[in-house]
Amino acid sequence: MLTIKEIAERANVSRTTVSRVLNNSGYVSEEAKKRVLKVIEDTGYVPSENAKSLRTKKTKVIGVILPKISTETSSRFVNGIDEVLAKEGYQILLTNTNLKPEKEIEFLRLLKSRHVDGIIQSATNINQPLVDEIFRLKIPFVMVGQCISGLSNVVFDDLQAIKDMVNLLIKKGHQHIAFIGVDEKDRAVGYLRKAGYIEAMKESNLDVEKSWIQKGIFDMKSGYDCMKMILDSSQNKPTAVVAVTDRLAIGAMQYIKEIGLSIPEDIAVAGMGASELSKVISPSLTTIDFSIEEAGREAASLLLEKINGQNNREIDRIIKYRLLERDSI
Amino acid sequence: MLTIKEIAERANVSRTTVSRVLNNSGYVSEEAKKRVLKVIEDTGYVPSENAKSLRTKKTKVIGVILPKISTETSSRFVNGIDEVLAKEGYQILLTNTNLKPEKEIEFLRLLKSRHVDGIIQSATNINQPLVDEIFRLKIPFVMVGQCISGLSNVVFDDLQAIKDMVNLLIKKGHQHIAFIGVDEKDRAVGYLRKAGYIEAMKESNLDVEKSWIQKGIFDMKSGYDCMKMILDSSQNKPTAVVAVTDRLAIGAMQYIKEIGLSIPEDIAVAGMGASELSKVISPSLTTIDFSIEEAGREAASLLLEKINGQNNREIDRIIKYRLLERDSI
DNA sequence: CTGAAAGCGCTTACAG
DNA sequence: CTGAAAGCGCTTACAG
Numbered sequence: 134m135l136t137i138k139e140i141a142e143r144a145n146v147s148r149t150t151v152s153r154v155l156n157n158s159g160y161v162s163e164e165a166k167k168r169v170l171k172v173i174e175d176t177g178y179v180p181s182e183n184a185k186s187l188r189t190k191k192t193k194v195i196g197v198i199l200p201k202i203s204t205e206t207s208s209r210f211v212n213g214i215d216e217v218l219a220k221e222g223y224q225i226l227l228t229n230t231n232l233k234p235e236k237e238i239e240f241l242r243l244l245k246s247r248h249v250d251g252i253i254q255s256a257t258n259i260n261q262p263l264v265d266e267i268f269r270l271k272i273p274f275v276m277v278g279q280c281i282s283g284l285s286n287v288v289f290d291d292l293q294a295i296k297d298m299v300n301l302l303i304k305k306g307h308q309h310i311a312f313i314g315v316d317e318k319d320r321a322v323g324y325l326r327k328a329g330y331i332e333a334m335k336e337s338n339l340d341v342e343k344s345w346i347q348k349g350i351f352d353m354k355s356g357y358d359c360m361k362m363i364l365d366s367s368q369n370k371p372t373a374v375v376a377v378t379d380r381l382a383i384g385a386m387q388y389i390k391e392i393g394l395s396i397p398e399d400i401a402v403a404g405m406g407a408s409e410l411s412k413v414i415s416p417s418l419t420t421i422d423f424s425i426e427e428a429g430r431e432a433a434s435l436l437l438e439k440i441n442g443q444n445n446r447e448i449d450r451i452i453k454y455r456l457l458e459r460d461s462i
Numbered sequence: 463m464l465t466i467k468e469i470a471e472r473a474n475v476s477r478t479t480v481s482r483v484l485n486n487s488g489y490v491s492e493e494a495k496k497r498v499l500k501v502i503e504d505t506g507y508v509p510s511e512n513a514k515s516l517r518t519k520k521t522k523v524i525g526v527i528l529p530k531i532s533t534e535t536s537s538r539f540v541n542g543i544d545e546v547l548a549k550e551g552y553q554i555l556l557t558n559t560n561l562k563p564e565k566e567i568e569f570l571r572l573l574k575s576r577h578v579d580g581i582i583q584s585a586t587n588i589n590q591p592l593v594d595e596i597f598r599l600k601i602p603f604v605m606v607g608q609c610i611s612g613l614s615n616v617v618f619d620d621l622q623a624i625k626d627m628v629n630l631l632i633k634k635g636h637q638h639i640a641f642i643g644v645d646e647k648d649r650a651v652g653y654l655r656k657a658g659y660i661e662a663m664k665e666s667n668l669d670v671e672k673s674w675i676q677k678g679i680f681d682m683k684s685g686y687d688c689m690k691m692i693l694d695s696s697q698n699k700p701t702a703v704v705a706v707t708d709r710l711a712i713g714a715m716q717y718i719k720e721i722g723l724s725i726p727e728d729i730a731v732a733g734m735g736a737s738e739l740s741k742v743i744s745p746s747l748t749t750i751d752f753s754i755e756e757a758g759r760e761a762a763s764l765l766l767e768k769i770n771g772q773n774n775r776e777i778d779r780i781i782k783y784r785l786l787e788r789d790s791i
Numbered sequence: 792c793t794g795a796a797a798g799c800g801c802t803t804a805c806a807g
Numbered sequence: 808c809t810g811a812a813a814g815c816g817c818t819t820a821c822a823g
Contacts, residue, residue: 134519136816147794152818159819160792177598179575183521184816187512187799190463194555194576203541203755205534212532215558224572226523227554229544243553246508247523269506353742383742409534413682413712413739426532465800476810481802488803489808513800516815 135178143176144168155180186248194224195436196244198237198254202229205408206425210255210277213429221437223250232257238266245270251436253277258318273439275432278321285439285448287432291325292332294421294454295375298403299333302373302462307401310334311345311371313359313381326377326405345371349381356384364392372400373462379404379411379420386414386461401462407455416460428452464507472505473497484509515577523553524765525573527566527583531558534737535754539584539606542758550766552579561586567595574599580765582606587647602768604761607650614768614777616761620654621661623750623783624704627732628662631702631791636730639663640674640700642688642710655706655734674700678710685713693721701729702791708733708740708749715743715790730791736784745789757781 137155141148146165153159154169161169172178186192195218199207215225226249230236237254241263244252251273256263259279267274267284277287302310312330317323327346334341344366349355356376363371376382382404389400396402396416404411407422431450438444466484470477475494482488483498490498501507515521524547528536544554555578559565566583570592573581580602585592588608596603596613609615631639641659646652656675663670673695678684685705692700705711711733718729725731725745733740736751760779767773 134816137818138816148817149794149819150792153793156818162792165793179571181516181816182576183512183516184799185818187510187516187801187816188818190799192512202544203537205537208532208534208537211556212558215531215556219558224576225556227540227544227556229541229548242508247511247553410738410742414742415744463800466802467800477801478803478810479808482809485802491808494809510800513815514802516800516817517802519815 134181135176137180140169140172140176140178144172190248192248192250193222194226194247194249195433196226196228196240196247196249196252198228198230198240198244198252198256200230200232200255200257202227202231206406207255209425210429213426213431214253214433215429216426217430217433217437234258234260234263237263241266241270245272251275251440253432253436257322258320273436275436275439277428277432280449283447285435287428287435287450287452289321289423289428289452290454291321292329294405294423294456295326295329295377296333297456298375298405298419298421299330300337301456301458302375302401302403303333303337303339305373305401305462307371307373308339309342309345309369309371309373310339311347311363311367311374312341313347313349313356313363313374313376313385315349315351315377315381322377330375342367342369344368349384351378351380353380353384353387356381356386357388358384360385360388364388373397373403374400375403375405377405379406379408379418382418382420382461383410383414386418397460397462403462407457411457411459414461419459419462420457422455422457424452424454463510464505466509469498469501469505469507473501519577521577521579522551523555523576523578524762525555525557525569525576525578525581527557527559527569527573527581527585529559529561529584529586531556531560535735536584538754539758542755542760543582543762544758545755546759546762546766563587563589563592566592570595570599574601580604580769582761582765586651587649602765604765604768606757606761609778612776614764616757616764616779616781618650618752618757618781619783620650621658623734623752623785624655624658624706625662625665626785627704627734627748627750628659629666630785630787631704631730631732632662632666632668634702634730634791636700636702637668638671638674638698638700638702639668640676640692640696640703641670642676642678642685642692642703642705642714644678644680644706644710651706659704671696671698673697678713680707680709682709682713682716685710685715686717687713689714689717693717702726702732703729704732704734706734708735708737708747711747711749711790712739712743715747726789726791732791736786740786740788743790748788748791749786751784751786753781753783 228240255277256279280286314327315323347359349359404420411418411420557569584606585608606616643656644652676688678688733749740747740749
């Protein structure tokens with residue numbers, strides 16, 4: 134590896150001078166500058182960011198903690214982050230907990246040990262030890278998808294979004310509306326969306342039969358199974374179903390089609406997430422677009438503000454969603 | 463920031479000793495070890511990886527260069543990489559060229575300046591300056607998706623895969639088979655897949671009408687347009703069409719449905735890539751599964767071997783594909 | 792305009 | 808078993 138020392142020798146100047154031309158700081162004579170630049174060009178020298186950040190305490194790297202890396206949501210999210218960070222010359226160090234909560238604290242420490250300038254975490258469920266560790270870190274931090282008071286958060290309006298969806302269904306004349314959710318430990322997707330469904334039903338004085346509410350996990354098969362459960366065990370058959378993810382909704386659609394019912398005539402189906410799938414499936418799926426890229430961009434901007442010391446208070450941003458009404462309802 | 467010095471003082475030992483317990487190397491008395499561990503525990507000290515790698519010349523970070531970050535392919539690929547790298551304690555530094563070739567060299571240098579232990583690049587089209595820079599870098603490197611002689615490559619058998627697909631169509635009785643491709647500058651997807659189509663047709667002595675071959679870009683709309691072109695301008699209407707990506711194929715399906723033809727009765731459609739969409743669309747799309755995760759895993763393993771000095775020769779790995787025959791043909 | 796020297800936080804021979 | 812000291816490749820007051 135070439136070092137600044139060698140460049141200095143070849144250009145017949147001191148390391149200080151080389152450093153100056155590298156960083157465009159301080160006075161350097163045109164003569165010297167030219168010589169240094171020439172040597173750098175010839176040798177293909179690239180300064181060591183490691184050594185640099187050991188001195189400057191800045192790394193121009195920000196850490197991103199993802200609950201799952203191989204999903205459409207994650208890649209959109211990272212894309213949004215990258216869009217604003219790349220412009221400022223920041224790199225992304227990616228970590229993936231694969232839904233294992235114990236990994237979160239591990240990665241937090243790891244990112245700290247690598248002196249990232251800031252951290253963005255997209256979380257599903259959060260626990261106290263994690264929160265404690267975040268505060269302990271004292272590092273610019275933005276939480277996405279869940280809300281922790283005292284931190285800055287970028288959140289989605291999960292509650293209102295599903296209420297809008299249920300209300301739309303009600304407006305269309307549905308009274309028996311079923312719900313496919315996920316574990317409530319996931320506060321946003323599990324708890325809040327279920328709460329929104331229940332609130333909306335209550336506000337319209339509609340009864341909810343217990344068997345209309347089913348809990349699955351994050352895949353299509355699970356949506357299929359839940360739909361079967363709902364239809365098999367309900368006294369009053371629902372005429373509509375809303376699922377907390379598109380994937381679950383699409384699984385439900387598969388079951389409905391399979392038993393020969395039609396969508397939306399016999400049963401209307403709605404999902405959430407605006408996945409690519411939702412556009413392409415037939416009938417096209419009514420869903421909620423949560424603007425994931427936008428969340429990524431917001432999180433990155435917020436983090437940048439913190440890094441640059443423009444604000445250190447708690448700031449919460451709620452990302453706007455859009456209800457996409459399509460053919461499935 | 464807490465440093466090793468402070469830990470040493472608090473534990474009443476030298477920095478050397480702290481370093482020893484941190485790395486579990488050399489002799490340390492139980493006494494001392496216990497004291498140090500206690501202080502670390504109490505303070506939440508995390509050693510600086512920067513300082514460490516400045517000395518050791520290892521960063522435990524590997525750089526990944528992606529042509530586009532927000533695609534299903536990319537996230538699957540990164541997932542595969544992460545699967546094997548995470549086990550070995552490596553982190554991923556992600557860069558995204560957004561299909562801008564000039565970014566590639568920039569990122570190569572950047573990754574070098576960050577002293578990554580190795581680089582994995584997923585490329586679409588490659589040019590000589592890029593190749594030169596890679597060789598200049600002298601860093602463990604694995605190229606994925608394209609083949610550069612002298613480097614280690616993980617490639618897909620694009621040519622044979624599409625030949626298999628075309629031959630299957632032929633076996634099913636199709637003689638007029640159209641093709642939707644992309645720019646041939648993309649050697650794998652553009653050039654090789656087109657070559658495979660042409661070869662397969664030739665081997666079966668089937669004529670190819672010029673208008674059967676259309677070129678699009680990587681989205682559905684483009685597939686739709688190409689299909690329209692094919693149907694509008696052909697003397698002999700094709701009874702089947704194969705597209706080089708699922709997205710293009712699905713776009714084509716949309717047009718076919720729109721004009722009231724049915725799939726596969728009137729026109730059979732095949733894609734490539736085994737996207738999630740392909741499963742869900744109806745009729746489900748016949749496609750090729752290139753095992754992207756597997757490519758990620760292979761690339762990571764190969765890179766690890768190089769980093770550990772187990773091999774430094776060129777090694778090429780061809781990832782197996784599977785033809786998924788579904789309802790669209 | 793230029794350079795010698797200190798220092799960032801670690802590790803690692805070396806000496807004891 | 809332990810520690811003083813050198814060194815990794817940079818930057819940055821400071822002195823000239």
